[in-house]
Amino acid sequence: MADKRMTEEQVVAELRSGMTIGIGGWGSRRKPMSLVRAILRSDLDDLTIVSYGGPDVGLLCAAGKVRRLVYGFVSLDSIPLEPHFQAARKAGSIEVTEYDEGMVQWGLYAAAARLPFLPTRAGLGSDVQRVNPELKTVTSPYDGEELLAVPALHLDAALVHLNRADARGNAAFLGPDLYFDDLFCAAATKAYLSCERIVPTGQLGELTRTRIARWMVAGVIEAPNGAHFTSCVPDYDRDEQFQKEYATAAKDPALWAAFRSTYLDVADEAAYQAAVAKRAAA
């Protein structure tokens, strides 16, 4: 039986500049932040990022890793607007594909089902069509209705963070919502799944919560507190104080330099977690 356990650094070694990478979670909820932080420490750049965006997007934009962003929104939830994403948009430093939220799901679903597109009404009549002129419509062969054809969003890699997984890649979410993590995995050539804890298969818990099956997953990374500072309910809530510090620092170059040197320009994930623990104790 395949043991797919690996480290964040081993995941980054399998990624390449220019890849399209999907990131699971939703806003500032259950984001694979330890994997995002590993990308920040790497030489990877020129990435296309697909995300229901939160601080994953902000951090990657701030580090200059993003060539194109595909998204329906970017938000920190309790702080509505993501300052690094705002700055990147105002500076014109990233290319963007802004979709309706449902279109993002449809694009991932089409990729997962190996279809070239899926039809929808979402987006019709809105400026999503104007700012994405490559979008085409399709006519129903049954009743002639014209629908938007959302192109498949193929991912070279997907990064997701779940509560529990086994060493083979079966995984369970224990919080209120799976979000679209299974679709991100299924839409990707290779999916890397970090988790709070690796457990024996029999201890994954309630069957209906084990929504990721091992065929979807190429690598499993044990990353306790790995979604910090986003929420990973019921293991932990969002670190609101830390998020506030992040968002405040993001608006001020001097504060941001200090934030980076304390939390991001560190040797590895363990050093990040140590800095977070030290902050909490202070």
Next chain:
Amino acid sequence: MTATRAEVCAVACAEVWRGDGEILASPMALVPSLGARLARETFEPDLLLSDGEASYVDGPWALGAPAPDAVEAWIPYRAVFDLVWSGRRHVMMGASQIDRYGNQNISCIGDFARPTNQLLGVRGAPGNTVNHPTSYWVPKHSTRVFVERVDMVSGVGYDHVEQAEARRFHEIRRVVTNLCVLDFGTPDGAMRLASVHPGVTVDDVQAATGFPLVMDTDVPTTRLPTDDELRLIRDVLDPRSLRDREVPA
């Protein structure tokens, strides 16, 4: 009992869901949340409400308080999207900009290619507006929000649904603001002043609106809350008066 402006607004918000029956009411701010809960407690008992996370919840609960434990069913985001496609939902969204045909913008200000300010992104607004009824809540009616033309059409208005496909399930029901209620009961779907809140004049509304409003000769006054509604608002649904933060007295 004398009603405050915030209470008039809450009732005006509740009214948008009148007649909707067994659908999900999705309010996006404090006063619309108060309105949706009030509608369910009074004239629209079959409405479904979510806890804002992933559960349909039963029973009344106060603004700012945790949702009741009485969970009816699971509604993760994927089920919300399915519900949008099905049409069994009526959302009340905010608007950073809205124009005379009900086009709404929550994406960005300025040129999309390089905006002067980046907001949330279009979120679910394009899909919502062409799949099920949509209303809007504007807590501070001003010419900054009510503009001649929005910078990025997120929610789709009446002049953008010429294609039959986009028009099929499209309905912008109403816009409720701190000053008035607006609808689109005109031949070409232009915004019409439906009523002004007590103490507000038609001129006040027009001065705060960046385009000429359609209106009848006599514009009615928005109805006042009943005593029962006021008791529900004050004692049950918003005892901490969070509504006053969104619409100051």
